[in-house]
Amino acid sequence: MASNTKIKNLRKLLKKRTERTKCRFTRARVFAIDWKDIGTLQKMVSQQGKMYGAKRTGTVSHFQRKLKIAVKRARFMALLPYVGR
Amino acid sequence: MSTRDYEAMFILNHAAATADFEETAAIVDQILEKHGATIVQKEKWDERKLAYEIKGQRRGTYYLTYFQADPSAIVAMNEDVQLNETILRHLVIALDLPIAEHIENTANERELMAEDSRKNSLGGWGGGRRERRGPSRDGDDDGVGGDGASAPARPAVVAAPAKTPAKTPAKTPADSSAEAKPAETPADAPAEAAAPAAADATTTDTAATE
Numbered sequence: 001m002a003s004n005t006k007i008k009n010l011r012k013l014l015k016k017r018t019e020r021t022k023c024r025f026t027r028a029r030v031f032a033i034d035w036k037d038i039g040t041l042q043k044m045v046s047q048q049g050k051m052y053g054a055k056r057t058g059t060v061s062h063f064q065r066k067l068k069i070a071v072k073r074a075r076f077m078a079l080l081p082y083v084g085r
Numbered sequence: 086m087s088t089r090d091y092e093a094m095f096i097l098n099h100a101a102a103t104a105d106f107e108e109t110a111a112i113v114d115q116i117l118e119k120h121g122a123t124i125v126q127k128e129k130w131d132e133r134k135l136a137y138e139i140k141g142q143r144r145g146t147y148y149l150t151y152f153q154a155d156p157s158a159i160v161a162m163n164e165d166v167q168l169n170e171t172i173l174r175h176l177v178i179a180l181d182l183p184i185a186e187h188i189e190n191t192a193n194e195r196e197l198m199a200e201d202s203r204k205n206s207l208g209g210w211g212g213g214r215r216e217r218r219g220p221s222r223d224g225d226d227d228g229v230g231g232d233g234a235s236a237p238a239r240p241a242v243v244a245a246p247a248k249t250p251a252k253t254p255a256k257t258p259a260d261s262s263a264e265a266k267p268a269e270t271p272a273d274a275p276a277e278a279a280a281p282a283a284a285d286a287t288t289t290d291t292a293a294t295e
Contacts, residue, residue, distance in 0.1 A: 028201035030194045036094075036130070036149075040198045077094055077176055078135035078145065 025063040033066045035073035041080060045071065048084030088153045090180040090187070091122075094130065095148045095166070096139065096173040102132075102146035109171055110148055116169065120162040122154035125184045139173045151184045 024040075025033065035041070044059070044067055045051055051071055054064040074080040101109045106129060117124055130147035139145070154162070159177060166175050180187050 024198070024201055024205070027205070028194075028197040030197055032190070032194065034191045034195060036191075037195050037198065040202070043202070073176060073178070075136070077096065077147075077174065078137055078139055079133075081136040083137075 023058050023060040023063055025067075026060050033063065033070040035070040035077075036079070037070075038074065038079050041067075041071055041074050045080060046084075049075075049081040050084075087155070088123075089156050090125075090182070090184045091152055091154060091159070091177055092180055092184075092187070093117075093150045093152065093175060093177040095150070095175045096135070096145040097148055098171045098173060099132070099142060099144040099146055101171045102148075106146065109146075112169065112171060113148060113150065113166075116162065116165050117150065117152055117154070119165070120154065120158040122152040122158070122162070124150055124152045126151040126188070142173055145173055151180075151188065153184070 024043075033040070044057055051068070054061060059067060071080060075082050095113050097109050097113075110127070110129070114124060114127070127148070127150040130149040132146050133144070135143060135145050156179075163175075163177065166172055182190065
């Protein structure tokens with residue numbers, strides 16, 4: 001009885017955790033990252049304009065690579081800063 | 086002469102663009118057409134402050150175009166664009182998908198991203214938080230038996246409509262549910278309140294007829 005509820009609680013916790021740490025691009029079921037979408041790009045970048053690591057944001061490596069390209073394009077077009085403000 | 090689909094963004098001189106946008110955009114169009122490009126779509130994307138100075142300019146007008154062109158023409162076109170002084174900077178990107186499809190996809194995906202961030206935002210004390218909690222709580226109750234906090238509150242609400250025919254006053258279940266779950270969305274509360282009231286009215290009617 002007790003063990004059963006324990007397992008249930010653990011499963012619930014795990015579910016919550018995966019929901020929280022999952023990559024936002026995977027969660028949204030997106031195929032490409034638009035470099036013009038500044039709102040989402042800004043969330044993946046620090047105040048100084050550095051990209052956050054995949055470990056921190058939970059981004060899947062496939063999307064981290066795409067994100068890299070998107071951020072670089074946005075920087076080139078002065079949508080994001082190269083160096084913080 | 087195989088053509089490819091391209092997306093190109095230009096940052097135009099803000100002063101020139103605000104004075105006469107059509108004319109400054111026409112400069113870009115002329116350059117593109119000179120190199121044999123057929124413009125499919127063009128739009129004024131935005132007017133924004135630049136993240137950093139470009140050629141001494143702090144603001145810029147963004148002009149977004151989609152066109153089809155021969156890949157070999159792009160190099161010469163880039164050179165021409167760079168020589169022009171009203172264009173501060175430009176970026177040409179070859180698309181994998183046909184233009185119409187690409188535009189549709191990006192629009193859809195942007196919406197998906199916005200929806201996701203809305204759902205999963207940690208929120209503050211505002212409405213965003215309440216939106217997030219509503220469905221998640223339902224999901225918990227469906228999946229798991231429930232933990233200490235939410236379990237006692239839930240049966241009372243579920244049982245409320247069932248009890249009302251059995252002569253319980255209409256007010257008490259509604260009140261108890263309101264006390265137990267102040268965070269509940271208002272959409273549920275009126276429905277619950279209305280249902281017992283209606284049930285009560287019918288019972289009184291039947292009592293009167295009897």
